[in-house]
Amino acid sequence: MLDEPAAWRADAASASAPTGSPLPDSPPAPVSPPAGTAHPGSPPKADEATGGSRRRTGVDPVKALMHRHRELCERAVDPLEIAAGLEAHGVTDRTAARFRHRDVFSLAEEMYARVPRDSDIEPATQHAVSDTPRGRRPVWAVLTLLPGALGALTLVGLNFTDGRMRLAVGAGGVLAVSAALRAALRRGPLRATAHTVPATRAWTWWLLAYALLGDGLLTAAVAGGPDEAWAPATAPLLALAFAVAPGAWCAQLFGAVARRRLASSRGLEEFAASVRPLLLAVFALFLCALCALIGVAAAVLGQDAAYAGAGTLGALLLLARLLTAHGRTHAPAVVLGAAAAAEALAVSTVFAGRLPGCGFLAVPVETAVDAWGPGTVPALACGAAALTLLVHAARTLTRASAHAPTDTTP
Numbered sequence: 230m231l232d233e234p235a236a237w238r239a240d241a242a243s244a245s246a247p248t249g250s251p252l253p254d255s256p257p258a259p260v261s262p263p264a265g266t267a268h269p270g271s272p273p274k275a276d277e278a279t280g281g282s283r284r285r286t287g288v289d290p291v292k293a294l295m296h297r298h299r300e301l302c303e304r305a306v307d308p309l310e311i312a313a314g315l316e317a318h319g320v321t322d323r324t325a326a327r328f329r330h331r332d333v334f335s336l337a338e339e340m341y342a343r344v345p346r347d348s349d350i351e352p353a354t355q356h357a358v359s360d361t362p363r364g365r366r367p368v369w370a371v372l373t374l375l376p377g378a379l380g381a382l383t384l385v386g387l388n389f390t391d392g393r394m395r396l397a398v399g400a401g402g403v404l405a406v407s408a409a410l411r412a413a414l415r416r417g418p419l420r421a422t423a424h425t426v427p428a429t430r431a432w433t434w435w436l437l438a439y440a441l442l443g444d445g446l447l448t449a450a451v452a453g454g455p456d457e458a459w460a461p462a463t464a465p466l467l468a469l470a471f472a473v474a475p476g477a478w479c480a481q482l483f484g485a486v487a488r489r490r491l492a493s494s495r496g497l498e499e500f501a502a503s504v505r506p507l508l509l510a511v512f513a514l515f516l517c518a519l520c521a522l523i524g525v526a527a528a529v530l531g532q533d534a535a536y537a538g539a540g541t542l543g544a545l546l547l548l549a550r551l552l553t554a555h556g557r558t559h560a561p562a563v564v565l566g567a568a569a570a571a572e573a574l575a576v577s578t579v580f581a582g583r584l585p586g587c588g589f590l591a592v593p594v595e596t597a598v599d600a601w602g603p604g605t606v607p608a609l610a611c612g613a614a615a616l617t618l619l620v621h622a623a624r625t626l627t628r629a630s631a632h633a634p635t636d637t638t639p
Contacts (some may be wrong), residue, residue, distance in 0.1 A: 369417025
C-alpha cells in the first residue's frame with residue numbers, strides 16, 4: 230500500500246484529472262502570504278514548509294497516475310505487467326510524454342520502482358510464480374494428443390462393429406473426444422483467460438457437424454434428395470482432432486516469443502511491428518501442419534482430401550481460440566456465428582428453391598456446387614470468417630496488454 234496523508238491524496242487525485250493539455254513543467258506561481266503571517270524575508274515555519282512540500286508533491290504526474298492505478302502497481306511482479314495494464318487502459322507512448330517519459334515502458338519502470346513492496350519477497354520468487362506454466366508443460370502437451378488418438382480409436386471401433394454396437398461405439402467415441410478436447414483446452418496455451426460467450430461453443434459444434442455431414446447433405450439436396458443416408462466425411466474431423474496438438478504448440482511458441490520481445494521492446498509501436506510478422510508466421514506454420522494432417526487422414530480413410538473446407542475451418546477455429554486465450558471473446562463468438570449462419574443459409578436456399586416460384590433462390594449455391602463441388606460453401610464461409618479474425622488478431626494480439634501475465638491456473 231502507498232502510505233501518504235489524506236490531504237496529499239486529495240491533491241494527487243486532483244492532479245490526475247484529465248485537462249486536455251500537457252501537465253505543467255513548473256510549479257504554480259507563488260501566492261502572497263495572508264495578513265498576520267511572518268514577513269517574506271523571515272525563515273519559514275515548520276507548518277509552512279510542510280504545506281509547500283504538499284503543493285510540490287501534488288503536481289507530481291507519475292505519483293498521481295500511481296494513485297489511479299494503485300491496484301495494478303501493487304500486484305505487478307515486473308514493470309512489463311504495469312506497461313501492459315497501462316496500455317489496456319488507453320495509455321500510449323504519446324500519453325507517456327505528458328508524464329515526462331519517452332514511452333510507456335519507461336513510465337512503467339518508474340512506477341514499479343516507486344511502489345513500496347514487501348522486502349521479504351525476492352524478485353526471483355516473484356518471477357517463479359509467473360513462470361509456473363513452464364513446469365506443467367508436459368501435462369498440457371500430452372492432453373493435446375488425446376483428441377486425435379481417441380478419434381482414431383473410435384474410427385477403428387466403427388470398422389469392426391455393426392448394428393446397435395456400432396451406434397454405441399460412435400456415441401461413446403463422440404463423448405470421449407469431446408471430453409478430451411475440453412481437457413486439452415482447459416490447460417496450456419489455449420486455455421481461456423476470460424469468461425467465454427456461451428454461444429461460441431454452440432457455433433463451434435455446428436461448424437464441426439457440418440464438416441462431418443454438410444457436404445453430403447448439400448450434394449444430395451442439389452441432386453433432388455436426399456433419398457437415402459449418405460456417408461459422413463470422417464477424414465476432416467480426424468485431421469482437426471489431431472490438429473489440436475500443433476495448434477497448442479503454435480500458440481505456445483507465439484506467446485513465448487511475444488513475451489520475450491515485450492521485454493526487449495522500448496515502445497508500443499516497436500513491439501507491435503515485431504509481433505505482427507510472428508503472428509503470421511505461426512499461423513502459416515499451423516496451416517502447413519493442418520494440410521499435412523488432412524492429406525494423411527484422407528489417404529488412410531480412402532476419402533477425398535477436403536483441403537479447402539477443412540483447412541479454412543481449422544484456421545478459423547485456431548484464430549478464435551487464440552483470441553479467446555488472450556481475453557478477446559466477443560469477436561470470435563460473432564464471427565463463428567456468422568460462418569455457421571452462412572452454411573445454414575446455403576443449405577436452406579437449396580431446399581427453399583423447390584417451392585413454387587422460388588427456384589431462383591437455389592441458383593447461386595447450385596451453380597457453385599456444380600462448378601467447384603460441395604466444399605465451396607464451407608470454404609467460402611469459413612475462409613471469409615478466418616480472414617476477418619486474422620485481421621482482428623493482427624490488431625489486438627500485437628498489443629502489450631494481450632500478453633500481460635494472468636492468474637489463471639494452467
